[in-house]
Amino acid sequence: MNENMYIVRDVLDKGRGMFATQDIKRGTCVISESPLVFVGSNILKNLQAINALSKKNKKSFFALSNIYTDDELPQEIGIIKTNALPLGKESNEAAAVYRVISRINHSCAPNVQHSWNSITQMEYIYAIKDITAGSEILTTYVAPLTTREARQKTLKKSFRFTCQCRFCAAASSEEHDATVTRINECSDLIVKFASSNPRKAIQCVREALALLDKIEVGGKATFCYDGFQINAMYSNYKLAKEWADLLLETYRFEEGETGHEYGRYLAYSIDAKAHEYAGRGRYVDLRGV
Numbered sequence: 001m002n003e004n005m006y007i008v009r010d011v012l013d014k015g016r017g018m019f020a021t022q023d024i025k026r027g028t029c030v031i032s033e034s035p036l037v038f039v040g041s042n043i044l045k046n047l048q049a050i051n052a053l054s055k056k057n058k059k060s061f062f063a064l065s066n067i068y069t070d071d072e073l074p075q076e077i078g079i080i081k082t083n084a085l086p087l088g089k090e091s092n093e094a095a096a097v098y099r100v101i102s103r104i105n106h107s108c109a110p111n112v113q114h115s116w117n118s119i120t121q122m123e124y125i126y127a128i129k130d131i132t133a134g135s136e137i138l139t140t141y142v143a144p145l146t147t148r149e150a151r152q153k154t155l156k157k158s159f160r161f162t163c164q165c166r167f168c169a170a171a172s173s174e175e176h177d178a179t180v181t182r183i184n185e186c187s188d189l190i191v192k193f194a195s196s197n198p199r200k201a202i203q204c205v206r207e208a209l210a211l212l213d214k215i216e217v218g219g220k221a222t223f224c225y226d227g228f229q230i231n232a233m234y235s236n237y238k239l240a241k242e243w244a245d246l247l248l249e250t251y252r253f254e255e256g257e258t259g260h261e262y263g264r265y266l267a268y269s270i271d272a273k274a275h276e277y278a279g280r281g282r283y284v285d286l287r288g289v
């Protein structure tokens with residue numbers, strides 16, 4: 001285990017938090033952890049699952065923070081609402097609570113990315129930027145590519161705090177909003193142009209990647225995948241291979257070799273024609289885009 005890479009301790013006004021005990025390089029797995037308990041939308045089932053925990057795990061569970069103490073909710077439900085992480089980005093229903101990972105506080109400018117692996121049944125925390133010893137390890141509780149107003153609204157409603165990260169600070173929020181809005185526009189334009197103007201689509205991929213480099217919130221692998229797919233689709237296999245390599249490297253930094261898609265991306269790096277859309281479009285020269 002990497003127990004020596006972090007420590008969990010009290011943080012002023014934030015309960016407890018996780019801190020780096022050494023310099024951590026981008027792409028490092030800070031911690032991987034099995035859930036203390038799986039939870040879902042069925043309250044009765046959640047209560048039963050908590051009741052069935054071992055004495056030690058029950059103690060860990062009830063030691064977690066609860067921001068819903070003023071509501072007339074059972075303590076268990078308050079703790080779940082405060083600490084549960086969804087199982088994967090697409091999951092609306094299933095979630096899990098962790099002894100350590102649930103202690104990680106929020107920032108819209110996070111230094112780690114969390115991801116669930118359904119094969120190993122563990123949650124992984126990867127450093128998406130270099131972290132210096134003593135810094136707090138912070139993940140994002142909300143979709144990072146949203147505007148300040150949307151993020152603040154979700155954080156207030158679900159977690160009852162006002163984020164004061166650098167992207168929420170009045171001085172920089174406007175510029176950040178413009179950046180995330182443009183990244184989302186690029187995303188839409190990539191879909192729009194992928195079938196009609198692949199050169200334009202690749203330009204949008206590059207623009208989004210450059211903007212993501214500026215704000216460093218992760219999420220680059222998705223765009224690298226677009227770059228790969230478009231090149232493979234229009235039979236630019238040499239370029240597709242370069243994009244697949246970039247995708248693999250980016251993904252490794254964001255979700256590690258334990259990530260869901262790693263094997264699939266590795267296969268594309270070995271043979272770009274392995275993609276189902278490979279060669280589907282009539283050849284378009286995408287060199288120099």
Ligand SMILES: [Zn+2]
Binds near residue numbers: 107109151164165166
């Ligand atoms: Zn913020």
